[in-house]
Amino acid sequence: MTPKRRQCAAMQEYERLLEEQPSFRANQQRAEDFTARAVTSGEAGRVARRLVTIPTVVHVVHDKPKENISDAQIRSQIAALNMDFRATNEDTAKVPDPWKGLVADAKIKFQLATKDPEGKRSNGIVRVQTDRTSFGAGDAVKRASAGGSDAWPSRAYLNLWVCTLGGGLLGYAQFPGGPRATDGVVVLNTAFGTEGTAAAPFDRGRTLTHEVGHWLNLRHIWGDTLDCSGGDRVPDTPNCKGPNMGKPTYPSVSCANGPHGDMFMNYMDYVDDAAMFMFTAGQVERMNACLAGPRKSFLAA
Amino acid sequence: MRADEVSGRWAHAHEEDTSDEMVFRPADAELPPSRGRVAFELRADGSFAETGLGPADVPEEATGSWTLEGATIRLSDGAAQGVPREMEVLRTDKERLVVRKPR
Numbered sequence: 001m002t003p004k005r006r007q008c009a010a011m012q013e014y015e016r017l018l019e020e021q022p023s024f025r026a027n028q029q030r031a032e033d034f035t036a037r038a039v040t041s042g043e044a045g046r047v048a049r050r051l052v053t054i055p056t057v058v059h060v061v062h063d064k065p066k067e068n069i070s071d072a073q074i075r076s077q078i079a080a081l082n083m084d085f086r087a088t089n090e091d092t093a094k095v096p097d098p099w100k101g102l103v104a105d106a107k108i109k110f111q112l113a114t115k116d117p118e119g120k121r122s123n124g125i126v127r128v129q130t131d132r133t134s135f136g137a138g139d140a141v142k143r144a145s146a147g148g149s150d151a152w153p154s155r156a157y158l159n160l161w162v163c164t165l166g167g168g169l170l171g172y173a174q175f176p177g178g179p180r181a182t183d184g185v186v187v188l189n190t191a192f193g194t195e196g197t198a199a200a201p202f203d204r205g206r207t208l209t210h211e212v213g214h215w216l217n218l219r220h221i222w223g224d225t226l227d228c229s230g231g232d233r234v235p236d237t238p239n240c241k242g243p244n245m246g247k248p249t250y251p252s253v254s255c256a257n258g259p260h261g262d263m264f265m266n267y268m269d270y271v272d273d274a275a276m277f278m279f280t281a282g283q284v285e286r287m288n289a290c291l292a293g294p295r296k297s298f299l300a301a
Numbered sequence: 302m303r304a305d306e307v308s309g310r311w312a313h314a315h316e317e318d319t320s321d322e323m324v325f326r327p328a329d330a331e332l333p334p335s336r337g338r339v340a341f342e343l344r345a346d347g348s349f350a351e352t353g354l355g356p357a358d359v360p361e362e363a364t365g366s367w368t369l370e371g372a373t374i375r376l377s378d379g380a381a382q383g384v385p386r387e388m389e390v391l392r393t394d395k396e397r398l399v400v401r402k403p404r
């Protein structure tokens with residue numbers, strides 16, 4: 001674990017976001033209200049009819065050479081992300097029978113940006129040398145002045161930062177409605193992609209699938225309470241008590257959700273990469289509502 | 302059980318949990334990366350700090366006060382997804398703090 005001091009810095013950053021920017025909470029509430037309306041009115045469904053392409057930029061922030069991951073490792077991650085979001089990943093075959101009908105194609109495609117914000121040709125990869133040996137959850141990696149790399153305009157690009165993270169952290173995300181300068185996803189370099197420095201049990205690119213789920217407004221399937229009171233605001237994911245870890249055995253029952261139990265093979269649980277392989281139709285509808293509302297700038301692209 | 306036997310910084314080694322037990326390891330132990338790992342520090346002055354899970358995976362920090370009564374650790378309110386507020390210690394040594402898993 002990291003020294004306590006660094007985690008306190010992370011918390012201060014989070015608190016600053018909530019307290020100094022009252023718009024963050026208000027925006028999140030607006031996004032939530034819109035989501036409910038878009039799902040019932042069919043607006044989310046209209047987004048669902050066509051493929052949405054999200055221009056994506058990867059900021060590789062490195063100190064040691066092995067942190068400067070290869071283009072091939074980056075491409076392996078984008079390929080894995082696209083399979084997961086199109087439900088073309090082979091392991092959907094492992095979804096238990098009662099839930100096979102819920103497996104859903106989000107019809108979202110992530111493409112490394114071909115133009116930078118100035119319109120110049122780009123491969124969608126930004127490499128930045130840093131003198132920091134690691135980063136925390138406090139967003140320094142998103143600021144060039146703090147040894148990181150500045151975001152590309154977040155209404156036109158999904159920003160991904162890949163770096164060494166302290167404290168055993170695998171990655172973190174920002175929900176829609178937050179500050180633009182920090183909008184995007186951060187992933188540990190050894191949990192990014194399916195080759196190169198990617199290390200088991202986080203070597204199938206699923207950390208990014210999970211975090212992009214948050215970026216598109218998905219919640220953890222246990223509803224972020226460690227009892228049965230929380231919900232993920234998605235009707236087709238069973239209520240469950242808390243995160244599942246590792247590689248659970250089906251069925252794993254909690255919160256009176258038998259006989260099928262927790263849907264721990266969902267991307268929005270905390271299991272190993274090899275144990276998660278589905279989004280549900282309800283989750284896809286929530287992501288579509290996000291693209292019809294708080295992230296509608298990507299529909300025009 | 303004495304307070305100094307349970308005080309210190311502990312991280313949840315969920316990999317070592319059983320169906321009845323939660324296992325904590327000293328927070329400076331080399332634990333592998335995890336999508337989420339709660340941790341807490343019980344201080345001699347009766348205060349605690351903890352790191353809970355976060356809704357977008359940013360760890361949530363909180364502080365409060367704690368007591369030890371018999372073998373039961375009680376913590377005041379803290380992180381929304383932190384360690385259990387009441388933990389019955391089954392055994393502890395320099396390497397591990399093992400508590401009964403809450404129902």
Ligand SMILES: [Zn+2]
Nearest residue numbers: 220356357358
């Ligand atoms: Zn998460």
